[in-house]
Amino acid sequence: MAIDLSRISLRPLKLTDVDDFMLWAGDDQVTRFLRWKTFTSKEEALTFINDVCIPHLRWRRSICIDDRSIGFVSIFPGSGDDRCRADIGYGIATKYWGQGITTKAVKIALSQVFKDLPNLARLQSFVAVENLASQRVLEKAGLLKEGMLRKYTYLKGNLEDLFVYSFLATGSFPVVDP
Numbered sequence: 001m002a003i004d005l006s007r008i009s010l011r012p013l014k015l016t017d018v019d020d021f022m023l024w025a026g027d028d029q030v031t032r033f034l035r036w037k038t039f040t041s042k043e044e045a046l047t048f049i050n051d052v053c054i055p056h057l058r059w060r061r062s063i064c065i066d067d068r069s070i071g072f073v074s075i076f077p078g079s080g081d082d083r084c085r086a087d088i089g090y091g092i093a094t095k096y097w098g099q100g101i102t103t104k105a106v107k108i109a110l111s112q113v114f115k116d117l118p119n120l121a122r123l124q125s126f127v128a129v130e131n132l133a134s135q136r137v138l139e140k141a142g143l144l145k146e147g148m149l150r151k152y153t154y155l156k157g158n159l160e161d162l163f164v165y166s167f168l169a170t171g172s173f174p175v176v177d178p
């Protein structure tokens, strides 16, 4: 049965999320296209939540269903002359794939992040060419595919072509249903 998307929300991660966090951050299928390594222990996860997520150095949110963590949306703002832009990344637990949850989460993030980061003019995302689900999320959330960057970076040891997508502060914001 399809999930009622009104149950989906974004909030900062807490230490008490650690067991739920491990269900997605500890899964190679979720981290396959991500820059970070799969978490292998609860201790490692606790240290990461405490030292990296809670200090709010970046715009990090947990994607929640009924307030339980099932994934993440992170936004990494540039600094100095790059303060006009930020990169967005996301992922959710495999059992929730294909139900529109990440698209809703990205739409919520878009509706909030330009208010939270006043210098932000451009939100961008780099997506492996074979990551069709992620490309679809970005298209459904209203980002524009700008082109392909050939042999742009290594992802998990493989040299990848990446598509680049963007959304501008002046763009038409997607409607976020309740």
Ligand SMILES: CC(C)(COP(=O)(O)OP(=O)(O)OC[C@H]1O[C@@H](n2cnc3c(N)ncnc32)[C@H](O)[C@@H]1OP(=O)(O)O)[C@@H](O)C(=O)NCCC(=O)NCCS
Pocket (backbone or CB within 6 Å): 029, 030, 031, 032, 033, 034, 089, 090, 091, 092, 093, 096, 097, 098, 099, 100, 101, 102, 103, 104, 126, 127, 128, 131, 132, 133, 134, 136, 137
């Ligand atoms: C990418 C990811 C976040 C998508 O999350 P999700 O909640 O399943 O996304 P949604 O349900 O909102 O949308 C997925 C869309 O991709 C489509 N899709 C899924 N797999 C696909 C495939 N192999 N080929 C084509 N389309 C595909 C779905 O049908 C859906 O589109 P639709 O609504 O038009 O039918 C999830 O698969 C994930 O966590 N992947 C691992 C982490 C990752 O790749 N992050 C992005 C790094 S750039």
